[in-house]
Amino acid sequence: MPHQCLKCGKVYKDSKYVLEGCPECGGKSFYYTKKPLDEKKRKELLKEIEEETIKGERIDEIIEEIKKKKEKAIKEVEKLKDRVESISVKEVGEYEINVKRLMEEGAIIVYKDGAYFIYLPSLFRGKK
Amino acid sequence: MGIFDKLSGWLLSIFGKRQVKIGIYGPPNAGKTTLANRIAMDWAGTIVGEVSEIPHETRKIQKKDRIVIKDGKASLTIDLVDTPGIATKIDYHDFLEYGLTEEEAKKRAKEATEGVIEAIKWLDNLDGVILLMDSTKNPFTQVNITILGNLEARELPFIIAANKIDLNGSTPATLKSAFPKHEVVPISALNGINMDLLYEAMLRKFRKKRK
Numbered sequence: 426m427p428h429q430c431l432k433c434g435k436v437y438k439d440s441k442y443v444l445e446g447c448p449e450c451g452g453k454s455f456y457y458t459k460k461p462l463d464e465k466k467r468k469e470l471l472k473e474i475e476e477e478t479i480k481g482e483r484i485d486e487i488i489e490e491i492k493k494k495k496e497k498a499i500k501e502v503e504k505l506k507d508r509v510e511s512i513s514v515k516e517v518g519e520y521e522i523n524v525k526r527l528m529e530e531g532a533i534i535v536y537k538d539g540a541y542f543i544y545l546p547s548l549f550r551g552k553k
Numbered sequence: 554m555g556i557f558d559k560l561s562g563w564l565l566s567i568f569g570k571r572q573v574k575i576g577i578y579g580p581p582n583a584g585k586t587t588l589a590n591r592i593a594m595d596w597a598g599t600i601v602g603e604v605s606e607i608p609h610e611t612r613k614i615q616k617k618d619r620i621v622i623k624d625g626k627a628s629l630t631i632d633l634v635d636t637p638g639i640a641t642k643i644d645y646h647d648f649l650e651y652g653l654t655e656e657e658a659k660k661r662a663k664e665a666t667e668g669v670i671e672a673i674k675w676l677d678n679l680d681g682v683i684l685l686m687d688s689t690k691n692p693f694t695q696v697n698i699t700i701l702g703n704l705e706a707r708e709l710p711f712i713i714a715a716n717k718i719d720l721n722g723s724t725p726a727t728l729k730s731a732f733p734k735h736e737v738v739p740i741s742a743l744n745g746i747n748m749d750l751l752y753e754a755m756l757r758k759f760r761k762k763r764k
């Protein structure tokens with residue numbers, strides 16, 4: 426499938442530009458899709474990528490950025506502590522997974538439309 | 554412990570050979586199957602599974618048994634377990650962009666969710682883990698933090714492999730400074746960069762007997 430440069434929107438069949446960067450605009454982020462994206466969607470994705478990467482030129486800037494990102498991620502994980510469900514179903518095909526609860530307890534508790542479904546064998550499993 | 558186990562344990566301690574189950578874990582599209590295929594190709598001449606650029610291609614555990622990794626006289630026999638990507642949100646809408654029909658996308662989302670559960674369950678059976686991260690991305694995600702914390706709590710030996718170092722925007726040095734307490738090996742599973750360093754780290758880390 427072709428790759429689209431997220432910066433200028435040009436589509437390439439050859440995936441070598443993913444490694445080298447876009448020859449048109451120098452963009453480094455590509456989207457792998459059959460249907461080229463419009464500018465609005467590309468900008469949204471670029472913003473997401475921007476948030477995902479660690480920026481900074483100097484080592485102290487990078488260390489500071491790492492600290493901030495780490496604190497943010499730990500807070501997000503902590504927020505899940507009080508949630509009883511390990512899987513939340515928004516609609517069929519759209520799931521939110523509480524990885525922390527699943528890893529620590531292995532309990533499969535599914536939340537959908539205000540109801541909780543408990544898969545009992547996941548709670549009664551014996552220890553190794 | 555039977556006499557055979559005692560004898561084989563003694564032989565292993567002399568010849569330094571062990572058989573261990575090693576799982577490759579990480580978020581979707583970090584390159585887990587590419588890495589599993591690289592290891593299996595390098596040492597056994599076969600592949601473990603199909604790779605794809607659509608996230609959640611691996612939705613079931615894939616296993617390749619008895620891969621022997623060697624470095625000089627030391628060797629390690631591993632059963633390699635390639636796991637589905639661990640994610641906190643799986644949305645079928647994301648797969649529609651790749652040209653899948655709504656039905657196919659919903660099926661993929663369901664299987665990917667089951668895959669997360671299966672991957673986590675498999676942790677109970679493993680002797681060690683390669684935690685694969687994408688070196689072009691922020692390593693501090695819910696998924697990475699949670700897996701890391703859980704591996705520490707289980708006292709399961711693990712190596713962090715920072716993949717895709719051949720890509721623009723890769724910052725393996727940042728990953729090293731992000732996890733100063735852990736062994737971080739920068740690699741490119743696709744192009745085989747630094748695989749010798751990873752094998753050396755695997756031999757060192759996974760040959761030790763667990764307490």
